[in-house]
Amino acid sequence: MFIKCELIGFIILLSSISISHTLDSYKANNSSNYNANFPHPCKRKCVKNSKPMECKFTFNVEWYQTMSKACHNCPHQIEDCFLTDCIPGDGSYRSVLVINRMLPGPKIEVCYGDEIVVDVQNELIDSSTTIHWHGHPQRGSPYMDGVPYVTQCPIQPGTTFRYRFPANIVGTHVWHSHLGMQRTDGAFGAIIVRTPDDINPHKDLYDYDEHSILITDWMEHTGLHKFLSHYHSIGDNKPTSILVNGKGKYLRFSQKDGTEVFTPIERFVVKKGFKYRFRLINVSFMNCPIEMSIDGHSFRVISTDGHDVEAIEAESLVSYAGERFDFILNANQTEGLYWIKFRGLMDCDERFTSAYQVAVLQYSNSSSVDFPEGDVDYQKTLRKGLQLNSLNKGLETADIISIPQLKSLNEPDLSLKPIPDFQYFVSYDFYKIDNPHFHKNGLYGFNEVTNNLNKVLTPQLNHITMKMPSTPLLQNRHRFKPDMFCNETTVKKCDKDFCECTHVIKIPLGNVVELILIDKGFAYDANHPFHLHGTSFRVVGMERIGQNVTVQEIMDMDKQNLLKRNLKDPPIKDTVTTPDGGYTILRFIADNPGYWLFHCHIEFHSEVGMSMVFQFGEIHEMPPVPIDFPNCGNYLNSPISQFNEPQELASFNQSESGTDHPWWYSVFSGNEKSVKVNVFVTFSVIFLKYLCV
Structure with missing residues (x-):
């Protein structure tokens, strides 16, 4: 009996290795590079009641060059400009940060209900990265939103991060890097989610x-x-x-x-x-x-x-x-x-x-x-x-089509009820303050610099510059205490002094929110497009009041019912602008638990802190942290003695990862390959145990 059990055990081991090898081969074959001549299998006609596909892509992120050696004699021989790995751009010779040596990067084309799987391989020499799926609210998959220090740690050089989420938002969207200036240098591409003709x-x-x-x-x-x-x-x-x-x-x-x-x-x-x-x-x-x-x-x-x-x-x-x-x-x-x-x-x-x-x-x-x-x-x-x-125009202008005048084909929803549950004003402008990142008081403060070209104004939301935490909010939410966040009610004199903190607004889950954006317009005749992660919104109002406007003026107009609102059939968007010296009114339901970034989509402005975070719901209402999800944060020279005992280290790792699962969780978690192998081995061991007793 003992020999038979050993033999059966050996066969099980070989079988698991065989399954693992087969699944590895499937993964490699399904992650090949595709192009116009060899389209991705997920680019297909979408058919009602057809089985959804798992759509795998590999993104290699690297520094590259326009007009590189791959371009040969471009543009003197124009056909050379279309050779593999040639990025001609506008003819300028410059460095670019691109995906798979393409500008734009690979287009993702799928059907509604498919699962998108993207392995992002960071091959940058000196930089980390993330990818945001702009337009996808990541309902049920908030860890895939791609915002560094909000939903994940940056992807370090030489490592790979797998994004996996359902294509559950139809239409035209875009993916792009959400770290530093990487979108500026070429890290972007299209996501197209189509539907069967029956529901188009x-x-x-x-x-x-x-x-x-x-x-x-x-x-x-x-x-x-x-x-x-x-x-x-x-x-x-x-x-x-x-x-x-x-x-x-x-x-x-x-x-x-x-x-x-x-x-x-x-x-x-x-x-x-x-x-x-x-x-x-x-x-x-x-x-x-x-x-x-x-x-x-x-x-x-x-x-x-x-x-x-x-x-x-x-x-x-x-x-x-x-x-x-x-x-x-x-x-x-x-x-x-x-x-x-x-x-x-x-x-x-x-x-x-x-x-x-x-x-x-x-x-x-x-x-x-x-x-x-x-x-x-x-x-x-x-x-x-x-x-x-049109630029800096709204419902006050008769000879244009303003965004709130577009009529949504979606049925009216709860967000359009007469009185919202939660109303919040967000005002912004450029301010002449000593932002210590660029103007150090006593050395080269804003008013101490004589050359006006050397003066930079600071864009802020409600007079606050966003300071990102050192570790992701969503993953480590249990670590953050309320006094570690700020808003305009917890800080003082920010209209005169520079204020920088982790700007978070908490909204009860399920609340109907009315967000009133106010572009005060005193500094410049500028314009700021804003993007909200985690949900779309209805654009119910937009109007320019004058060359500039104050927050109090808008609040007074609101009390007098002078702010125009379309609560019948306003369009649904996730990115919108506000006329300089005017307002835009948004409505949405905070029904997607998590931490969601709201920011100006001008790269320089976002990078210097023109953003804030909305917390939808309580921390216990947010989805659990995925198993083995990478973590990061500050290290401040903790005494090594506290890690001497293996038990303490194990306990520390468990709490840090945010996972506390029963024994069977590891069997059914992980990627497709690991799940199948784990299930096979687990049940084979159970069978062997009873056979050999």
Whole structure:
């Protein structure tokens, strides 16, 4: 009997190794690199009642270079610009931080209900990273939100972090790095979640859904170089160019025959007589809203930030950093080539850099190498006619389409009830204060610097600069005491002195929240797009009051019922702007327990603390920490003697990881491979135990 048991045990061991090897092989085969010629299997027609797929991707994050050796003779031989690993950009030679040596990075295209699995491999030399899935609220999976020190630790160089979450939000979204200036340098890409035709309210309005437009402002230096130059010296913060799907014309290249060439621009091919769904994604990082128009064509906007709206026609639209708009183009004009024009506003306008870009709308029977007639410069990118989402305008302006005027196709929900459960005002502006990060009082304080170019104002929310904790809020929530957080009621004299703390607002789970954003507008004629993690919101109001406005003025108007609200069918978004000298009113339900970042989506502003965190619910209402979830934090030279006993160390590790599970948890936790192997081995051992007794 003993020999038989030994033999059976040996067979079980070999079988488990075989299963492990098989699953490893499956993983490798299913994580291959895909491209236009070999599309990912999850990019498919979505069919009602079909089985969801597990969609695996591998993201290699690394520093790279535009116009690298991979580009060979680009742009003199234009075909070289499309070679593998060639990133031409706008022709400028600069460092980039990219995924899989692509700009934009890999597009994720899945069906509603699929599971997205992304292994992020940090191959950076000197930096950590994270990836945020902008537009996905991560209901039930808050640890996958990708915000350093809020939902996770940064991914260290040489390590891999697996993001796994369901594709449960339909529409056009974007992924991007959420650490430092990495989005600025190219770490971004599209996420498209489609539905079966049966539940697509716009399916009869278009024939093809194949074009995505990712637009971003761009410059000749890395984001960090620009940031340090601006905040510590006399450098500016103005982008010089715009990219469309990573392409653009900016730098001129001289040919031997005396002519000049540019790097390639993007082309979108259409067939006459058909209607196309375009998905516009703004991944800009500076104060550079971008206006888009198409020569000879208008378009119908059908969705914003992944949420469907009643189709509305416009001649042009303005998008801000983080926003997405889906529109339908009717290819009903004379076959030929037409300019698609992108015009930079605010810090990109004619007062500063006149940043613009073009792409080509190419009818299928037209030339694939020629360009539309007429040269384009900044002034010629202006398009008259009805505009959606105009800069610093709201419901007070009659000849535009303001965001609250879009009509959501979603049914009214509890967030639209007359009186919210929780109302909160968030005001902001730039302030002339001694921010010690950039102006040290007594040495080079704000008023001690004589060169105005060396003065930088500090953007704040409710006069508070956000200080991120040293360890993730969500994972280590039991460590944080209420007095470790702050808000405008717990700090004093912040309108005169610099205040920096971990800015957290606690909201009871399930409350209907009304957030009133106030852009006071005293310092600059600026604009700030804001993004809320963890949930979408209804945009129920937006109006510009004047050149500037005070918080008290808005509060008084609210008491007198003078703030305009659409509580019938307002659009649903996750990113929105506020007119300078005005307000925007948001409504949402705080029903997704966790810690959720709310921040300006201009990279420089977010990096210097223009953000805050909303805590939805009590800490016991938040999902448990995943097993083996990586942790981090300060180390302040604790006496080593406290770790002498193995029992104490084991207890410490258990409490630090936030996990306290029964014996069977490890059997059914982990990735797909470990679960199958664990289950096989566990039940085999049980069988062997009873056989050998």
